[in-house]
Amino acid sequence: AQSVAQPEDQVNVAEGNPLTVKCTYSVSGNPYLFWYVQYPNRGLQFLLKYITGDNLVKGSYGFEAEFNKSQTSFHLKKPSALVSDSALYFCAVRDQDSGTYKYIFGTGTRLKVLA
Amino acid sequence: EAGVAQSPRYKIIEKRQSVAFWCNPISGHATLYWYQQILGQGPKLLIQFQNNGVVDDSQLPKDRFSAERLKGVDSTLKIQPAKLEDSAVYLCASSRPMDGGYNEQFFGPGTRLTVL
Numbered sequence: 001a002q003s004v005a006q007p008e009d010q011v012n013v014a015e016g017n018p019l020t021v022k023c024t025y026s027v028s029g030n031p032y033l034f035w036y037v038q039y040p041n042r043g044l045q046f047l048l049k050y051i052t053g054d055n056l057v058k059g060s061y062g063f064e065a066e067f068n069k070s071q072t073s074f075h076l077k078k079p080s081a082l083v084s085d086s087a088l089y090f091c092a093v094r095d096q097d098s099g100t101y102k103y104i105f106g107t108g109t110r111l112k113v114l115a
Numbered sequence: 116e117a118g119v120a121q122s123p124r125y126k127i128i129e130k131r132q133s134v135a136f137w138c139n140p141i142s143g144h145a146t147l148y149w150y151q152q153i154l155g156q157g158p159k160l161l162i163q164f165q166n167n168g169v170v171d172d173s174q175l176p177k178d179r180f181s182a183e184r185l186k187g188v189d190s191t192l193k194i195q196p197a198k199l200e201d202s203a204v205y206l207c208a209s210s211r212p213m214d215g216g217y218n219e220q221f222f223g224p225g226t227r228l229t230v231l
Contacts, residue, residue, distance in 0.1 A: 004157075032217055043119070043206055043222030044158070051217045090157055094217075102171055103148075103220070105157030 002027045004093050006106035013081045014114050021076040021109045023091030032094040033074040034103070035065055037087045044090060050074060061085070081113045117141065119223035121207050127229045133195035136226045140189070140209030146170075148220060149182055149192050150206040158206055164190065165212075194228075202230045 003026045013019045025031055032051055036044040048059025050067045058064045065076045074091060091106040120139040128134050140147050145166050150158035161180065163171040166187040175182070179198070184190040194201055204227050208220040 034219060036222075041224070043208075043224045044220075046219040046221070049217070049219055092157075102160055102163065103158075105159070107155070107157050 002093060002102075002104045004091050004104050004106040006089075006091055006109045008109050009107075010110045010112060012112045012114060015083055016080050019078050019081045019085070019111065019113070021089050021091075021111060023074045023076065023106060025072050025074060025091070025093045027093055031074075033065075033067060034092040034094070035059065035063070035074075035076050036090045036092065036105075038090065038108070039087050047076070047089075081111075083113045083115050086111055086113045119207055119209055119221055121205075121223035121226055123226055124224065125227050125229075127231065128197055130199055130230050131196040133193065134197055134228065135194075136192045136205050136207075136228075138190045138192070138207030138223060140207070141221055143211070144209035144221070145187070145212045146210045146218075147184055147190050148208040148210075149190070150208065152204045152206055152225070154203070161192070197228075197230045199230050202228055204228070 005024045007022055034049045035047040037047055038044045047063050048057050050057050055067045063078050065074055067074050088108045088110050090108050092103045094101055122137050147164045149161045151161050152158045161175045162182045164184040167184045180194055182192045204225040206225045207223045210218045210220045
């Protein structure tokens, strides 16, 4: 069965420091991987995705993520955190070989950037 | 482009009452999704439409939940009767045609349902 794990409920980082939000996945076929961000009282916003090709993908607001097939991971990163990056981050996977293209979301990681 | 619209934004009902949520997707988006997001959890897919046909409703509690997407545009999700455990945020999302499933989804602001 497909699954996504976000092992950290919360990540705290000082403003200006690099940040990493972790995500690991399990699918039967090739994965499509996504990161979304959720601000309070708002819906999810797309950040970036990995479909194929270069393992390092760049997205919105200076975020990037690295796909690692051997470790089945897709960690979200940013070189220098901003206070405005504080939000709830969700990793999601789509199993492109299953035919349903259903998203499976992780439980979310709350990022807190301290000034 | 206009985003995904949802209404109402908030709803409070008593258990055993019924409630309906409305969603209007981004123009031209053939695929529409309803998710349930319980506090502290990630969104869970309830139902997925491609135009006005159901693609996946495997996690929809069909004894109390129903959804329709007449004319392949806007959609309604209904709960009848509601239970306490239905308290959650209901998110609607849409995406471009399901060509290989690589398109990202665009989410509405959600409807926060409280069942007392």
